[in-house]
Amino acid sequence: xxxxxxxxxxxxxxxxxxxxxxxxxxxxxxxxxxxxxxxxxxxxxxxxxxxxxxxxxxxxxxxxxxxxxxxxxxxxxxxxxxxxxxxxxxxxxxxxxxxxxxxxxxxxxxxxxxxxxxxxxxxxxxxxxxxxxxxxxxxxxxxxxxxxxxxxxxxxxxxxxxxxxxxxxxxxxxxxxxxxxxxxxxxxxxxxxxxxxxxxxxxxxxxxxxxxxxxxxxxxxxxxxxxxxxxxxxxxxxxxxxxxxxxxxxxxxxxxxxxxxxxxxxxxxxxxxxxxxxxxxxxxxxxxxxxxxxxxxxxxxxxxxxxxxxxxxxxxxxxxxxxxxxxxxxxxxxxxxxxxxxxxxxxxxxxxxxxxxxxxxxxxxxxxxxxxxxxxxxxxxxxxxxxxxxxxxxxxxxxxxxxxxxxxxxxxxxxxxxxxxxxxxxxxxxxxxxxxxxxxxxxxxxxxxxxxxxxxxxxxxxxxxxxxxxx
Amino acid sequence: xxxxxxxxxxxxxxxxxxxxxxxxxxxxxxxxxxxxxxxxxxxxxxxxxxxxxxxxxxxxxxxxxxxxxxxxxxxxxxxxxxxxxxxxxxxxxxxxxxxxxxxxxxxxxxxxxxxxxxxxxxxxxxxxxxxxxxxxxxxxxxxxxxxxxxxxxxxxxxxxxxxxxxxxxxxxxxxxxxxxxxxxxxxxxxxxxxxxxxxxxxxxxxxxxxxxx
Numbered sequence: 257x258x259x260x261x262x263x264x265x266x267x268x269x270x271x272x273x274x275x276x277x278x279x280x281x282x283x284x285x286x287x288x289x290x291x292x293x294x295x296x297x298x299x300x301x302x303x304x305x306x307x308x309x310x311x312x313x314x315x316x317x318x319x320x321x322x323x324x325x326x327x328x329x330x331x332x333x334x335x336x337x338x339x340x341x342x343x344x345x346x347x348x349x350x351x352x353x354x355x356x357x358x359x360x361x362x363x364x365x366x367x368x369x370x371x372x373x374x375x376x377x378x379x380x381x382x383x384x385x386x387x388x389x390x391x392x393x394x395x396x397x398x399x400x401x402x403x404x405x406x407x408x409x410x411x412x413x414x415x416x417x418x419x420x421x422x423x424x425x426x427x428x429x430x431x432x433x434x435x436x437x438x439x440x441x442x443x444x445x446x447x448x449x450x451x452x453x454x455x456x457x458x459x460x461x462x463x464x465x466x467x468x469x470x471x472x473x474x475x476x477x478x479x480x481x482x483x484x485x486x487x488x489x490x491x492x493x494x495x496x497x498x499x500x501x502x503x504x505x506x507x508x509x510x511x512x513x514x515x516x517x518x519x520x521x522x523x524x525x526x527x528x529x530x531x532x533x534x535x536x537x538x539x540x541x542x543x544x545x546x547x548x549x550x551x552x553x554x555x556x557x558x559x560x561x562x563x564x565x566x567x568x569x570x571x572x573x574x575x576x577x578x579x580x581x582x583x584x585x586x587x588x589x590x591x592x593x594x595x596x597x598x599x600x601x602x603x604x605x606x607x608x609x610x611x612x613x614x615x616x617x618x619x620x621x622x623x624x625x626x627x628x629x630x631x632x633x634x635x636x637x638x639x640x641x642x643x644x645x646x647x648x649x650x651x652x653x654x655x656x657x658x659x660x661x662x663x664x665x666x667x668x669x670x671x672x673x674x675x676x677x678x679x680x681x682x683x684x685x686x687x688x689x690x691x692x693x694x695x696x697x698x699x700x701x702x703x704x705x706x707x708x709x710x711x712x713x714x715x716x717x718x719x720x721x722x723x724x725x726x727x
Numbered sequence: 728x729x730x731x732x733x734x735x736x737x738x739x740x741x742x743x744x745x746x747x748x749x750x751x752x753x754x755x756x757x758x759x760x761x762x763x764x765x766x767x768x769x770x771x772x773x774x775x776x777x778x779x780x781x782x783x784x785x786x787x788x789x790x791x792x793x794x795x796x797x798x799x800x801x802x803x804x805x806x807x808x809x810x811x812x813x814x815x816x817x818x819x820x821x822x823x824x825x826x827x828x829x830x831x832x833x834x835x836x837x838x839x840x841x842x843x844x845x846x847x848x849x850x851x852x853x854x855x856x857x858x859x860x861x862x863x864x865x866x867x868x869x870x871x872x873x874x875x876x877x878x879x880x881x882x883x884x885x886x887x888x889x890x891x892x893x894x895x896x897x898x899x900x901x902x903x904x905x906x907x908x909x910x911x912x913x914x915x916x917x918x919x920x921x922x923x924x925x926x927x928x929x930x931x932x933x934x935x936x937x938x939x940x
Contacts, residue, residue, distance in 0.1 A: 385928060403921075407910040 276535070277350050279484045283475035284356070284530075288316060290471055291464040295364070312464050315371050316359040322375035323355030330384045349389040354378040357397030357530065360465030361523060361570065362404065367411055374404035394577045395537050398570050428461045429521035434566040438619055439508050446517055455520040465530070466523040476529045485533035488545040489552070493528045494519055496553025496608055503612030504561075504619065524556065527569035537577045543597060544587025550604045551583070552576050554611050561615045628720060637662070640717045644709040652710075654717045661691050661714055683707055687714055743836040743860055744867035745930055750836040753827050754868055755919040760884040763823055764872025765865065770813075770828065772861025774805045775837050779845040779857035786846040798841050803832045819888035836864060875922050877901050879913030 295312045331337050331345055355375040362374060378400025386392040433445055446452070449460045458468030466472075479485045498515045505514035519525065532538060532552055539548050552572055559568030590596035629651070630641040637657035644650045653665045664684050678684070687710060690697045694711050743749045750771070758764045781801050789797050810828055813821045821828070831837065840860050845853040876883060884898040901907075912918045 381925075403912075407912040408908070411908075 273348070273350075276484050277353070279479065279482050280353075280530075283479050283484075284360075284465075286471050287360070287465055287468060287475065290458060290468050291360075294458060294467070295464075311368075312359075312364065314368060315362075315364075315366070315464070316356060318368055319355035319359040319371050319375040320352045321355070322372045323353075323358075323379040324351045326376050326379040327351040327384060330380065331388075334384075351379065354383055354396035354400065357395075357465075358400050361397065361463055361526070361531075362401050363463055366404070370404050370408055370411060373408075374400040376400075377403050390536055392536060393580075394574055395531055395534055398531060398574050402570060402574060428566075429455075429517070430560070430566040433517075433521075434564075438504075438561055439510065442511065442513055446513060452513070452516070452520070455517070460521070462521075463523065466526040469520055469525050472525045472529055476525075479529070479533075485529070485535070486538075486542075486545055488542060489532050489538060489549040490525075490528040492546050492549030493532060493552045493556075494524065496550045497524060497557055499608055500553065500557040500612040500615065503609065504616050507613075507616045508619070518557075518560075522567055523569045527573055528552075531569075531573050532576075537580060539580050539583045539587060541584050541587025541591060543590055543600070544583040544585075547586060547600060547604055548576060548580070548583045550608060551579070554607060557611060557615060562618055628716070638721065640720070641667075642713045642717065644713040650706070650709060650713070652713065654714060656717055656721050659718070659721060661688055661717060664688065664710070664714065678706060678710070683710065687711060691718065737859075738863055738866055739930060739934065741860075742863045742867055743839070744864055744871075745927060747839075749839055750834045750864065753830060753834055754871065755916050755923070757824065757827050758868055758872035758875055758919060759879070759914050760876050760887070761869065761873045762884050762887055762889065764868045765885075766820055766889070767824060767827070768861070768865025768868045770809055770824070771831055771834060771836065771864055772858070774802060774809060774831055775840060775857045775861050776854065777805045778802045778837060778841055779853040780850060782841045782845040783848060783850045783853040794842070794846065795838075798838070798846070799832065802837055802841065806832045817889060817892050819891060823888050836860065871919070871923060871926065874926065875913050875919060877909075878922070879909050879911060879918060881907055881909040 292310070292312045296309050327349060328342075328346065328351070331342060331349075337345055355378065358374050358378050359371060362371060366374075378396045381403075382394055382396030382399035383389065383392050386394075429445070429449055432448060433440070446455075449455070454460050456469050458470070460467060476485075476490060480487045497518055501515040501518040502512075505511065532549070539545050555572035555575060556568045559572055560566060565571070586600065590600055628640060629643055632639040632641070637655050640654045640656065642652050642654055644652075650666065651668045653663075653667060654661060655663045655665075664687065666684075686697065687694070691714060694715055697711065739745055741747070744754060753767060753771075757767045778798070778801050782798055785797075785801075786794075806829060809831075810821070813824070813828070840857060844856050848856070873883060881902055881904065882898060882900050886893055886895065886897040890896045910918075913922060
């Protein structure tokens with residue numbers, strides 16, 4: 257006997273796809289309304305013309321228009337549907353969603369032409385090439401958004417449009433966090449954008465869909481209650497991010513606001529609720545969903561902390577879309593055995609905790625390898641006892657007089673430093689002679705790290721002398 | 728029944744890049760300009776041709792256990808000869824190809840053709856096969872390189888590094904810069920994958936259409 261499998265999403269009860277999509281639309285409408293209202297109200301105060309103030313609306317409309325047109329032309333000319341089929345086909349392919357979601361996740365200062373290009377790519381490459389609605393492997397909107405933002409990033413962050421000047425186009429909280437190297441005080445990281453209420457009610461910079469967390473939470477409850485999305489992916493995604501950032505905050509003595517900040521800023525909530533749960537591109541087995549959510553959380557935090565891109569939700573969802581069938585297979589295999597479930601959950605929890613510590617370890621690589629051990633004042637000069645941890649540890653007495661280093665006496669150096677190279681190159685004298693312009697002094701090949709350590713040492717002495725003793 | 732000769736089918740059937748996806752490393756790295764792609768395609772063709780000739784001659788005397796090492800020595804010899812010649816006559820080309828020139832040795836197109844065809848056939852057939860394979864590869868790599876260069880740099884460099892040999896330069900912009908904005912992503916390896924994927928999709932759909940008729 258042969259089973260015929262219909263297109264996803266697969267739903268058991270009497271719900272059909274069009275009702276699901278209607279509910280998704282209902283959940284999105286308040287978010288769209290708020291984003292338009294927010295940008296109109298802020299820009300209205302800045303006396304900018306009404307056309308520019310309504311840009312969010314144009315973005316959404318243009319994106320929807322482009323994706324519908326693209327899908328129409330594709331099915332007309334490439335799939336070669338006849339007129340009767342075409343009407344039926346367009347009714348069940350939900351062409352507006354790639355464009356709509358794209359407009360909601362793309363940065364606000366994207367030129368309208370690029371929004372249109374993004375919607376075109378989203379529909380054509382993200383959706384139609386794979387066979388249309390229900391067959392795509394990757395989330396179409398995210399495919400388009402990622403391609404446009406990476407390929408034409410210079411136009412998005414460029415100063416060519418007015419929106420760069422106002423608060424909307426300014427650095428998002430996460431970009432600001434990256435500037436502080438991911439650790440900072442409450443005032444530096446949260447305070448710049450107002451209190452926690454600004455974060456919850458969306459009056460912070462960000463893309464159209466992601467800012468108002470309150471409306472997203474309501475949408476989440478509505479969608480779960482009407483069984484449009486499954487609760488497991490968002491819940492486990494967000495709690496994984498919470499746990500990892502909580503580990504980072506604990507080991508860096510930052511308060512509980514730090515993990516909350518990570519959840520409330522950026523597109524995490526929006527991505528978790530609307531993107532990661534897309535019924536076509538997410539696992540359908542319950543355990544698969546749990547593990548998928550945890551994997552998303554791990555990937556997002558790694559991308560946020562350890563790469564130059566402070567967001568990371570978009571990329572991690574696209575990446576995890578590839579692994580959906582894997583997680584479904586795991587979910588199917590372990591669904592009847594409690595022990596197997598326990599093993600998988602334990603492995604993933606261990607992964608989460610170790611991710612937290614790995615991130616933390618990589619965050620703390622500051623330049624404090626050069627230390628001042630002691631300062632001795634002799635008649636007219638100061639002797640600094642320094643230690644520099646380069647390849648091995650060097651300790652040295654650096655004598656400084658009137659702001660000029662006059663001698664560097666090496667007290668001790670461990671054997672890894674290959675000291676003979678330094679001596680044979682007469683490097684210490686080179687440092688003393690070239691101390692006004694240490695950055696241009698080349699390191700010795702073969703002992704680069706040791707010679708850089710020496711340089712850093714002398715630099716620090718000059719800096720410290722200038723701060724404390726120079727009049 | 729004799730088939731009518733079809734240039735399109737001749738170029739794409741059994742194309743090492745488009746239907747077997749061989750030699751990807753070289754392809755993705757070097758296809759940033761038309762000229763680089765062309766020179767790389769020619770180099771591979773030349774090495775493939777000479778290796779095939781030698782291998783088809785000596786294959787009788789080589790035991791099966793020693794096949795791969797001895798064929799690699801043959802290929803590497805010709806790659807080294809090519810490298811020395813390029814360095815002697817055109818240093819800019821040599822520098823533009825960089826590490827991917829010695830990497831021709833381990834290019835799976837050459838190894839594949841030599842192992843599967845030249846070692847089992849006579850000299851004449853091997854020459855014809857290697858020439859066909861080389862032309863197909865050159866065509867594919869040039870097609871990919873020109874698409875990438877137009878999208879990524881809005882230009883088509885036909886002779887630039889070779890100008891030392893030929894005495895003139897030939898490169899031009901395709902679109903006026905006011906209507907077309909190139910994107911650097913197509914010059915990266917990720918862009919190469921995107922371009923190759925879409926190109927493969929289009930070509931396969933054209934071929935499937937031809938088959939179904």
